[in-house]
Amino acid sequence: MTTSEPRPVAIVGMAAIMPQAPTASAFWHNITGGRYSITQVPPERWDPTIYYDPDHAARDKTYSTIGGWVREFAWDPIAWRLPVPPTVAAQMDEGQRWAVSAARAALIDAGWPKWSVDSDNVAVILGNAIGGEKHYQSSMRVRLPEMLARLQQSPTLLGLSPAVQQQIIDETRALYLDNVFEITEDTMPGELANVIAGRICNLLNLRGPNFTTDAACASGLAALNAAIDGLVDHQYDAVVTGGVDRNMAIDAFVKFCKIGALSATGTRPFDAGADGFVMGEGAALFVLKRLADAERDGDKIYAVILGVGGSSDGKGKGITAPNPVGQQLAVRRAWARAGVDPATVMSIEAHGTSTRVGDAAELTSLSAVFGETDLARGSVALGSVKSNIGHLKAAAGTAGLFKMAMSLHQKVLTPSLNFVNPNDNVDWDAIPFAVNTTLRAWPESPHGVRRGAVSAFGFGGTNFHVVLEEHLPGRHREPARVFAASERPATSTPTAAATATTPVVRKAPLR
Structure with missing residues (x-):
């Protein structure tokens, strides 16, 4: 390598x-x-x-x-x-x-x-x-109705009076939501x-x-x-x-x-x-x-x-x-x-x-x-x-x-x-x-x-x-950088003698 x-x-x-x-x-x-x-x-x-x-x-x-x-x-x-x-x-x-x-x-x-x-x-x-962990909690809150729907299908719960059934559902919902933060416009960005x-x-x-x-x-x-x-x-x-x-x-x-x-x-x-x-x-x-x-x-x-x-x-x-x-x-x-x-x-x-x-x-x-x-x-x-x-x-x-x-x-x-x-x-x-x-x-x-x-x-x-x-000051020196000129001669490279007397013809810059 x-x-x-x-x-x-x-x-x-x-x-x-x-x-x-x-x-x-x-x-x-x-x-x-x-x-x-x-x-x-x-x-x-x-x-x-x-x-x-x-x-x-x-x-x-x-x-x-x-x-x-x-x-x-x-x-x-x-x-x-x-x-x-x-x-x-x-x-x-x-x-x-x-x-x-x-x-x-x-x-x-x-x-x-x-x-x-x-x-x-x-x-x-x-x-x-x-x-983090908040997205688990917010997702559980969102899905709470699904869990309560399963609870309402429980044969044991269905054997109780409608009033007691509703009371159990309401208490379960309240006990859960009391321990989970409410979802707001800041919830998703926060998690x-x-x-x-x-x-x-x-x-x-x-x-x-x-x-x-x-x-x-x-x-x-x-x-x-x-x-x-x-x-x-x-x-x-x-x-x-x-x-x-x-x-x-x-x-x-x-x-x-x-x-x-x-x-x-x-x-x-x-x-x-x-x-x-x-x-x-x-x-x-x-x-x-x-x-x-x-x-x-x-x-x-x-x-x-x-x-x-x-x-x-x-x-x-x-x-x-x-x-x-x-x-x-x-x-x-x-x-x-x-x-x-x-x-x-x-x-x-x-x-x-x-x-x-x-x-x-x-x-x-x-x-x-x-x-x-x-x-x-x-x-x-x-x-x-x-x-x-x-x-x-x-x-x-x-x-x-x-x-x-x-x-x-x-x-x-x-x-x-x-x-x-x-x-x-x-x-x-x-x-x-x-x-x-x-x-x-x-x-x-x-x-x-x-x-x-x-x-x-x-x-x-x-x-x-x-x-x-470890840092040792001056150990790494940046190599010298050579930049290309923005303009160049239109003809082939002239000799040193020619460049001393002949003006260089340059192309207009590209747009």
Whole structure:
């Protein structure tokens, strides 16, 4: 695969809303401190006494009640002078509020609003899958009459007097509606995934392109890929990008349990005891600029993104089964687009979902690529932020990107948790990776610059891989650009002597 000239992009602002971490600084503190943020389901989310059954075969039940839950975040539109009436805010899915809060924080971190970038040239491209949880509730309200119609057909109910029948129907309707928000003109905009990016642009008055990408668990990195393409193509001068996922409804738990994908015990990537992933939720957002622009403007630069590679699994064992061939393609393409040698990698933030088969398949893919280099065994630090917060689905890749960018910025390697007994499906003595379990300084690179990479693989066989490096001022210089003249001689190119004495005849410009 041929390499290309890198198109370096700078991360100049970051924000996060995560389990047990309402801010970016709190999240980084939890990562470096090795905090495990998996807990039981909060009582206000859903009731385990109704939905839980330890029997994996139980119909319409979940066998898992644990997850990484966001319990607090900054939300003060009045203080922020944002035009969000309380009636509108009440109809906004919490994920939309996370996105607005985190986008504002990331932009402020990047120097907004007193920066040199014109608001007309700021884009917002976010990753999200499914949307939040409000659309489940609003749909249930709309369909309530259908359920009541079934109730009215109950032989037991029909055996009662008409007055009692009506009383039961009325009480059932009232008890249900008292616990479900009313549908208004703000309901649909408040729950649609494709409005998340638009809401940010609307409230912060940004006029670059805005849209939301859905690539399942790779949605955030798919958004990053699109954001970078537009940025280096000069479609805009700055972009807010990342992933948002606020979908931990009982619906998701039951459906993932029917696949057998969830763990009821905990998240432990790469460990022999891995028995499924633990769901999490949160948002990780970034502000990107072209590196040359960021250096020109004197921006704080957390890390430099060199390239993103994507792929599909193609034909495999099944639509939900990982295919190492597709994963390898994404990794190879990312390093080719970055224009640097894969042998220079020092750390990889893996997808690392905490499934024994999935983790082993990912390491097989990574080893197929990086095993072709002269990297020493165990020399590349391996980790997964899912060991801290669970699997954030649409925001999974960007949670890992946050961890890698901060690690490069602070020059530290952070611990991956719950790795006690190595996955026995992996020959650890034959691969260049070793799970990093302690907080330690990131050693200097023999290649002159610290480099890392981040992977995210999505349900349905969509894969993305990102190559990053630490920021060293002046390391990347823009090549000199030669512009064609708007006019040219009508005749063949004259000699130097002729041009010194003969006037050049030029064509009139085309209209």
